[in-house]
Each structure stands twice: as C-alpha cells, then as structure tokens.
Amino acid sequence: NNTMTKNLKVLVSSNDFPASGLRVLEEHFTVVQTKYLNFGEEGRTLAKDDLLKLIPGCSALVWSSNLPITKELLDKAGPQLKLVATVSAGYNHCNLDELRARGIKLSNTPNVLAPAVAEIAVGLILGAARRFTENLDQVRRGEWEIGFDKVLGQDVRGSTVGIIGLGGIGQAVVKRLAGFEVEKFVYSGHREKPEAKALGAEFVTQDQLLAQSDFIVLAVPLTNETKHMINKDTLGKMKSNAIVVNVGRGDLIDQEALYDALKNKQIYAAGLDVTTPEPLPKDHKLFTLPNLFVLPHIGSATVRTRSDMGVLAANNVVNALTGKPLITPVKL
Numbered sequence: 001n002n003t004m005t006k007n008l009k010v011l012v013s014s015n016d017f018p019a020s021g022l023r024v025l026e027e028h029f030t031v032v033q034t035k036y037l038n039f040g041e042e043g044r045t046l047a048k049d050d051l052l053k054l055i056p057g058c059s060a061l062v063w064s065s066n067l068p069i070t071k072e073l074l075d076k077a078g079p080q081l082k083l084v085a086t087v088s089a090g091y092n093h094c095n096l097d098e099l100r101a102r103g104i105k106l107s108n109t110p111n112v113l114a115p116a117v118a119e120i121a122v123g124l125i126l127g128a129a130r131r132f133t134e135n136l137d138q139v140r141r142g143e144w145e146i147g148f149d150k151v152l153g154q155d156v157r158g159s160t161v162g163i164i165g166l167g168g169i170g171q172a173v174v175k176r177l178a179g180f181e182v183e184k185f186v187y188s189g190h191r192e193k194p195e196a197k198a199l200g201a202e203f204v205t206q207d208q209l210l211a212q213s214d215f216i217v218l219a220v221p222l223t224n225e226t227k228h229m230i231n232k233d234t235l236g237k238m239k240s241n242a243i244v245v246n247v248g249r250g251d252l253i254d255q256e257a258l259y260d261a262l263k264n265k266q267i268y269a270a271g272l273d274v275t276t277p278e279p280l281p282k283d284h285k286l287f288t289l290p291n292l293f294v295l296p297h298i299g300s301a302t303v304r305t306r307s308d309m310g311v312l313a314a315n316n317v318v319n320a321l322t323g324k325p326l327i328t329p330v331k332l
C-alpha cells in the first residue's frame with residue numbers, strides 16, 4: 001500500500017532524470033528534485049544551495065550526477081537516510097567508507113548500460129583509428145582533400161583487440177566487434193572469466209596485452225588499484241600503432257603521460273569518452289592533439305538506456321524502502 005510510503009521523501013539530483021523512473025518514484029514517495037547549476041571546474045554541478053535545502057529528511061538519494069557524496073551531504077541528509085541509488089555503473093564518487101560506517105545502502109545500474117557504452121567504445125575505436133578529429137576539422141575548415149591517400153588510418157580487420165576488464169561492458173564490446181574480422185581478442189583482469197570462452201577471448205597478463213594489442217579498451221571501474229593504470233610505464237609497453245580507448249573513468253589514465261605519448265607518436269591515437277576533469281576545458285592541451293578523439297561522457301546517453309537506468313534506480317529505491325533486497329546492490 002503506497003499510503004505507507006507516501007510520506008517518505010526521495011531526492012532526485014537532476015532535473016533531467018528520465019520520466020519513466022520518476023513515475024515509479026512518484027507512485028510511492030514524495031519526490032523532490034534539484035536543478036543543475038553550471039558547467040564549472042567540477043563539470044556540470046548540482047545547484048548546491050538547492051541540494052542543501054532539499055536533502056534534509058530524505059530516505060533515499062537518487063544520484064544522477066558525479067558530484068561526490070560527501071560526509072557533509074550525508075550529515076545534512078540525516079539519520080533516516082537508507083539508500084543512495086546512483087544512476088550509473090561507476091560508484092567511485094560515492095564514498096563507500098562513509099556509507100558503510102552509517103549503514104546506508106548503495107545501488108548502481110550495471111548491465112542495462114553495457115550495450116550503449118560498448119557502442120560508444122566501438123565509435124571511439126573507429127573515430128581514433130580512422131582519424132575523425134583531423135578529418136572532421138578539415139571538412140569544417142573547408143580543407144577537404146580530394147583523393148583518398150591523405151589521411152590514412154588503421155584497420156580493425158586483422159587486429160588484436162585487448163580488453164582490460166572483461167566485465168559486462170568489456171564483453172559487450174567483444175560481441176559488437178565480432179563482425180569486424182578481428183584477428184584476436186585478448187583480455188586481462190583479476191581472474192579468468194567463464195564467459196570468455198564463448199567470446200573467443202584469451203586471458204593474458206596485462207603486460208602481454210599491452211605488448212600484443214593494436215587496440216586497448218579500458219573497461220574497468222576506477223579504484224585505488226586502477227587509478228593511472230595507463231601511465232608512462234604502461235604506455236611504453238604498447239606497440240607504436242596502438243590505439244587506447246577509455247570508456248571507464250578519466251583517472252584510469254595519467255593524462256600527462258598520454259599527452260606525451262600521443263604528441264611524440266609513441267602510440268598511434270586515443271579515443272576517450274571520459275576525461276579528468278569533465279568537462280575538459282576547451283583550451284586544454286589535449287585538444288591540440290590531432291590523434292585524440294574525445295566525446296563528452298556519452299556512453300550511456302541514449303533514450304532507451306537512460307530510461308532503463310532510471311527505472312532500475314527507482315526500483316532499487318522502492319525495494320530499499322519497503323524492506324526488500326536491492327536489485328543491483330553495491331557490496332560495501
């Protein structure tokens with residue numbers, strides 16, 4: 001009976017949270033929503049005043065933002081807070097220690113976004129390999145070259161593709177690339193994955209992956225262990241035609257080292273859907289590189305996927321506040 005839960009307040013930290021998810025929440029709870037503020041240093045940030053005004057007394061936070069969940073925010077929310085439902089697969093912004101200490105649960109939205117993120121990984125692979133940045137610049141500047149032998153790129157056909165992190169997203173990338181006549185898929189990670197066999201992907205050490213791969217796709221979460229996993233040292237182990245693609249988090253890559261490697265043509269190119277910071281300021285030196293293809297963190301940004309993520313986050317809230325197990329809990 002919804003009248004039991006109607007007095008519970010749920011905060012949605014975005015005014016463009018999908019309507020489908022909002023409907024689920026509004027059926028059960030009193031929903032309050034914050035607006036977005038601006039595109040500043042930290043990226044698209046929440047209206048902080050708005051947030052601090054609305055957060056006290058909330059039983060759940062539906063977090064549709066990469067704004068860090070701070071101790072201050074949790075204090076402000078109050079002891080009745082039961083759940084943070086982040087509308088993302090990644091939860092590096094969620095301060096797990098603080099949530100654990102307070103007995104607050106955390107849910108995320110894995111799986112439903114894997115196909116859309118994998119499609120963007122394929123887009124980045126093609127964009128970097130076929131030099132979309134340079135080619136698009138030429139077209140837009142009216143310097144469109146006649147003839148096909150000017151801006152030559154790399155083939156996916158016949159290549160070795162290395163996936164760092166063969167989880168849901170990594171597997172979806174392999175499935176999507178299966179029609180590209182890739183010669184070999186390799187992957188690295190903590191352990192062999194049972195799904196790898198059916199995908200024809202071979203488990204190798206990270207060093208082997210770096211040394212063999214023509215394309216290196218980063219599909220791991222950001223943790224203390226994975227931070228700057230692509231650095232001067234690991235870039236130095238790659239082939240000179242290597243193309244690095246990142247659909248995880250910006251901090252998986254030491255961007256200074258990547259800049260140097262791209263500038264000196266130590267590797268061929270990179271395609272990034274995630275950077276540090278986001279947005280990357282328009283005068284950032286990475287934008288001077290012709291062999292870098294950047295997208296503004298749009299991995300999950302399709303109508304269907306955002307809707308699925310919104311509904312999943314909302315159903316996690318319903319479960320948490322009606323005493324049922326979370327659908328997609330994050331282990332704390």
Ligand SMILES: O=CC(=O)O
Pocket residue numbers: 087088089090091113299300
């Ligand atoms: O970056 C997006 C996500 O983690 O879902």
